[in-house]
Amino acid sequence: xxxxxxxxxxGRALVQAAGPGRWEWLRSQGLGVCCGLATVLLLAIGSVVMxxxxxxxxxxxxxxxxxxxxxxxxxxxxxxxxxIPVAAxxxxxxxxxxxxxxxxxxRAGLRQPxxxxxxxxxxxxxxALLAHLAGGFLAREGGAWVVSEGWQPLPAFGEARxxxxxxxxxxNGMPREVHAAVELRGADGRVEAxxxxxxxxxxxxxxxxxxxxxxxxxxxxxxxASGDEGCALAQEQGCLLGGERIELLAFAEQGGAGDRQALVxxxxxxxxxxxxxxxxxxxxxxxxxxxxxxVETAVAPAVLLRVRETPGNPIALMAAALLAIGVxxxxxxxxxGL
Amino acid sequence: xxxxxxxxxxxxxxxAFVLQxxxxxxxxALLATLLRPAxxxxxxxxxxxxxxxxxxxRGLLIGFLPLTNKTESFAGAALAVxxxxxxxxxxxxxxxxxxxxxxxxxxxxxxxxxxxxHWPPPLMRTAWYxxxxxxxxxxxxxxxxxxxxGVAWFTDREAGWLSxxxxxxxxxxxxxxxxxxxxxxxxxVAWGAWFLWDPKVVWxxxxxxxxxxxxxxxxxxxLAARPWVRPALALLGFLLVLVxxxxxxxxxxxxxxxxx
Numbered sequence: 351x352x353x354x355x356x357x358x359x360x361g362r363a364l365v366q367a368a369g370p371g372r373w374e375w376l377r378s379q380g381l382g383v384c385c386g387l388a389t390v391l392l393l394a395i396g397s398v399v400m401x402x403x404x405x406x407x408x409x410x411x412x413x414x415x416x417x418x419x420x421x422x423x424x425x426x427x428x429x430x431x432x433x434i435p436v437a438a439x440x441x442x443x444x445x446x447x448x449x450x451x452x453x454x455x456x457r458a459g460l461r462q463p464x465x466x467x468x469x470x471x472x473x474x475x476x477x478a479l480l481a482h483l484a485g486g487f488l489a490r491e492g493g494a495w496v497v498s499e500g501w502q503p504l505p506a507f508g509e510a511r512x513x514x515x516x517x518x519x520x521x522n523g524m525p526r527e528v529h530a531a532v533e534l535r536g537a538d539g540r541v542e543a544x545x546x547x548x549x550x551x552x553x554x555x556x557x558x559x560x561x562x563x564x565x566x567x568x569x570x571x572x573x574x575a576s577g578d579e580g581c582a583l584a585q586e587q588g589c590l591l592g593g594e595r596i597e598l599l600a601f602a603e604q605g606g607a608g609d610r611q612a613l614v615x616x617x618x619x620x621x622x623x624x625x626x627x628x629x630x631x632x633x634x635x636x637x638x639x640x641x642x643x644x645v646e647t648a649v650a651p652a653v654l655l656r657v658r659e660t661p662g663n664p665i666a667l668m669a670a671a672l673l674a675i676g677v678x679x680x681x682x683x684x685x686x687g688l
Numbered sequence: 689x690x691x692x693x694x695x696x697x698x699x700x701x702x703x704a705f706v707l708q709x710x711x712x713x714x715x716x717a718l719l720a721t722l723l724r725p726a727x728x729x730x731x732x733x734x735x736x737x738x739x740x741x742x743x744x745x746r747g748l749l750i751g752f753l754p755l756t757n758k759t760e761s762f763a764g765a766a767l768a769v770x771x772x773x774x775x776x777x778x779x780x781x782x783x784x785x786x787x788x789x790x791x792x793x794x795x796x797x798x799x800x801x802x803x804x805x806h807w808p809p810p811l812m813r814t815a816w817y818x819x820x821x822x823x824x825x826x827x828x829x830x831x832x833x834x835x836x837x838g839v840a841w842f843t844d845r846e847a848g849w850l851s852x853x854x855x856x857x858x859x860x861x862x863x864x865x866x867x868x869x870x871x872x873x874x875x876x877v878a879w880g881a882w883f884l885w886d887p888k889v890v891w892x893x894x895x896x897x898x899x900x901x902x903x904x905x906x907x908x909x910x911l912a913a914r915p916w917v918r919p920a921l922a923l924l925g926f927l928l929v930l931v932x933x934x935x936x937x938x939x940x941x942x943x944x945x946x947x948x
Contacts, residue, residue, distance in 0.1 A: 386901030549814035
């Protein structure tokens with residue numbers, strides 16, 4: 351490969367290296383067609399293998415993940431390992447052919463956008479491959495988080511709380527739309543109002559960070575107070591009250607009237623965790639002498655948000671924009687009719 | 689995933705007759721093709737018009753694009769084939785017969801499923817879905833017509849079919865690219881990823897690669913002396929469409945595209 355001796359070679363140098371002579375095949379249409387057909391064949395094999403090994407070798411591979419193919423190497427992933435050099439050769443072929451076409455057409459004085467439609471689409475393909483790499487190797491699942499009326503940390507978004515939850519129902523009772531009004535609080539304390547619903551996730555960084563609506567409904571919450579401060583916690587949530595972190599571990603029935611008591615954990619004397627059941631109206635002394643009061647337990651609306659960080663999304667968006675532009679530039683060619 | 693759209697508003701009895709009427713007109717187009725192929729265009733266009741009316745009526749009843757269940761899906765695919773057949777009409781039996789056979793098969797499947805209306809599940813309620821699916825179906829239609837033109841080329845070896853195959857292949861590629869863009873954005877807002885290791889999505893990518901390869905065939909010097917390659921790959925493309933559209937729904941198990 352020409353780049354083996356010159357890793358920092360420019361595009362021009364690559365093209366020159368792949369110009370007339372023994373490397374010309376690298377940018378040939380024939381190689382592109384072979385790579386395309388090989389990709390079709392390998393992906394077709396892969397789709398069958400993945401379906402057959404969904405509960406085995408391919409069990410942990412979901413969404414746009416690529417790491418699963420390497421964390422648990424398997425013969426079942428051979429099609430994917432074969433796809434890597436094919437995709438690399440395909441990308442190199444597209445890059446070299448595009449460079450050659452664009453430079454020769456530009457030098458020939460061609461300025462009409464449609465002359466560069468194919469080049470833009472090739473670029474979209476290359477950017478889409480980058481998006482696959484970024485999404486496949488760098489995406490992180492941030493877990494599922496219950497957001498109810500109290501401020502709760504929402505990874506990648508600061509803190510969040512649910513202001514209101516409206517569910518539009520169809521005549522048969524099924525949900526038609528979900529409108530969850532959420533407030534986000536950043537590290538600087540600034541509060542932003544947003545809405546979450548189906549197909550309307552919280553999004554930041556052009557889709558780099560997402561919080562997607564997973565479930566909605568109602569959860570049991572414990573409303574706690576310490577002086578002027580207060581927070582509402584669902585099970586397994588925590589908050590800062592009176593300078594201490596308070597966590598709610600569980601609820602339990604208190605008698606037969608439907609009242610509940612809450613199991614809370616605080617940092618006790620000597621930094622040891624202290625776990626206590628609290629009834630409504632019952633108080634607990636915090637380290638600095640301030641009281642912690644369980645005001646009440648109640649049922650409150652809540653949403654379950656699935657947090658995902660996926661750096662492939664903004665790159666894929668760029669690829670999509672390029673692809674759309676490329677198709678637009680092809681329009682003159684397409685509009686000649688059938 | 690959202691709850692499946694299993695029930696919907698009552699379906700007027702006349703609604704089923706409209707689709708049956710469209711099917712009857714397609715049958716007339718098939719008979720016309722056997723007698724005199726040039727006569728087939730009018731009943732095909734009338735059938736497509738009635739078919740569009742059926743889709744609009746269903747859409748008004750459910751307040752959404754009527755692509756929420758298998759009846760509507762197969763009927764939508766059939767409509768796309770009919771529309772492409774009307775636009776890219778050629779009065780030749782070898783071309784029209786395979787095209788109308790596919791159209792008839794899709795209509796038969798659509799009519800074989802229960803005709804009830806379904807509400808769309810919440811995950812479908814986005815602008816990206818009504819853009820994604822019709823574009824996909826129109827691409828399927830273009831590739832089906834390209835395959836029919838391939839059959840015609842193998843029948844009479846006329847160069848005109850190669851030109852039609854190229855143009856239909858290019859149209860299919862452009863439509864499919866736009867469909868993939870819409871589907872990718874929908875994937876991001878619905879599932880958090882623009883690509884999923886899901887049979888339907890993987891086969892969508894396969895179709896894109898096949899189509900992008902196909903549009904390069906005409907420009908490949910080493911294939912200039914092998915004109916059979918384009919018709920052959922057009923036929924292969926149709927087989928890939930069958931797997932992507934039908935096969936992934938029935939033979940690959942769980943899919944993010946299964947909505948109940």
